[in-house]
Amino acid sequence: KGSSMNQTNHSRVTEFLLLGLSDDPHMQLLLFILVLGVYLVTVLGNLLLIFLVLTDTQLHTPMYFFLCNLSTADLFFSTNIVPQALVHMLSKRKVISFIGCAAQLLLFLIFGCTQSALLAVMSYDRYLAICDPMHYSLIMTGRLCCLLSLGCWTSGFLISIVDTTFTLHLPYQGDNKISHFFCEAPAILAIASGDTHSSKMAIFLMGMMILLAPVSLILVSYGSIIVTVIRMKTASGRLKAFSTCGSHLLVVILFYVTGIMTYMTPKSSKEQGKLVSVFYAVINPMLNPLIYSLRNKDVKRAFRNATKRGKVFQHCVPLDI
Template sequence: MNQNNHTRVTEFLLLGLSDDPQTQLLLIVLFLAVYLGTVLGSLLIIYLVLTDSHLHTPMYFFLCNLSLADFGLSTVIVPQAVIHMLTKRNVISFIGCAAQIFLSILPGGAQCSLLAVMSYDRYLAICDPMHYSLIMTKRMCSQLASGCWVSGIITSSVDTLFTVCLPYQGDNKIAHFFCDAPILLTLASGDTHQAEMAIFIMGVGILLVPVALILVSYSAIIVTVIKMKTTSGRLKAFSTCGSHLIVVILFYGTLTITYMTPKSSREQIKQIAVFYGIINPMLNPLIYSLRNKEVMRAFRNAVKKRES
């Protein structure tokens, strides 16, 4: 491609995480193993929630949606990164790059909202159990889940449009292993202030607002748990919330650094992206399944049915 300042970029070159062949081989094995774990874990949770009647509750309905978001996010990022490392052809078209930005932010944005909804669900279950079944009806759960996915679509649409509508001329080398809005802005030829502000505002809506709701919910939960008279009741309440809190801290911490701090270095963005885009989707099913007795019980029942 002609790299003069008047040539509009039609494709990008993804530089990846490393140029060293041995390091790339290690990354291929790691990425494939993690992706396999993500796919198996996410699909297993979705299967168990759909087939086991004991898991037909609001909490597991939202967990099913969360697993779907994990599966989508990982699938958008990992297979292409592995193919690029295997084929040594790291080129992606401008349209393909825009599509990857949209499709990676969509499940990520939905997951942000889902984590907030799940904290609200735990708040009702622990702080207002008498009205829980009246509030968290099937219709309400469907509306909340739909709202989460719509929020992801809106966020990804705004971030993608403001990013790809900028002029890109000359430099087409992306110091990343996939197309991500913050790092793509560094290649834009025009003023990126409006795009950065749009991404920041979307970040406030999809990151900080849910975090605020989660903090309010868990503040009320902690107060309620402290007031419980029995130790068993406290342990049960904390066990149902512990997995969710771990996921919240890991997910929001990495995304906030990427999308709320535009001045983050390229290397920092790449390292954080490995965690929230590849590692975190694999950890979520493990955290929720290994720490959840009902999910493990449903898994054992499914295995027994297959054996019989």
């Protein structure tokens, strides 16, 4: 009744059918278990990192302020995609309304673009900390950190509006089967009825702004960092400098390589495109807090302190309540 699957080629699509990662029931069940596990680790890891940054005063520094923003974006980014994908893995009819698809695409782009901008800002923060430590506290004030963070979120919102508008203003008639597990611009454009050239060009230009521009800033920042570290006289100083940048650099590589493969390179097979999307939409948000936690002494110390405070609080609670 009113389903777009039964509409003629001249009627506008009102819902989309997401084909997902596999049509094999056994494979879908296995994927459900794996993705659910990854999502739970993502939620717990990012919430824990946010909690530690907010409650531990020694983590109230620009680097951890931006890291808290990154974890927030990761958390919402994953939650926008994964829960519905999990439901579809157990459903026979994997449908999403046109409005629901538009909302998912918009939120996906907001949080994804914000992450990209935040990673560039974090590289600039590391550049100042290592290359100009004498003026670091004078430059990286609380006001500047808030402005930079606001700029990241604002840029993510503006670029997402442009991309979503150019993607969904096209006519979608007849074919409503999206070869993907969530609403992503390239997969949606593949079933558009009209000429998609202008939309693809707009998305490509927006991709240059939110991917290549931050990558350029990161390359310049890390180029300066490497030169500064090489000039350091002591091995301990070099090791400390590299250790503060190692986690961020690893996250940067994971994020931008997959993003550029999706939006800035010629399209490969649909299956390969979905595999890349799984990595940055499902796995990356889980890896970020793990990378920063496992490789960061400050975060590990904050976690130990939080655990101790929890034990002290338990001992203070009267047993006869």
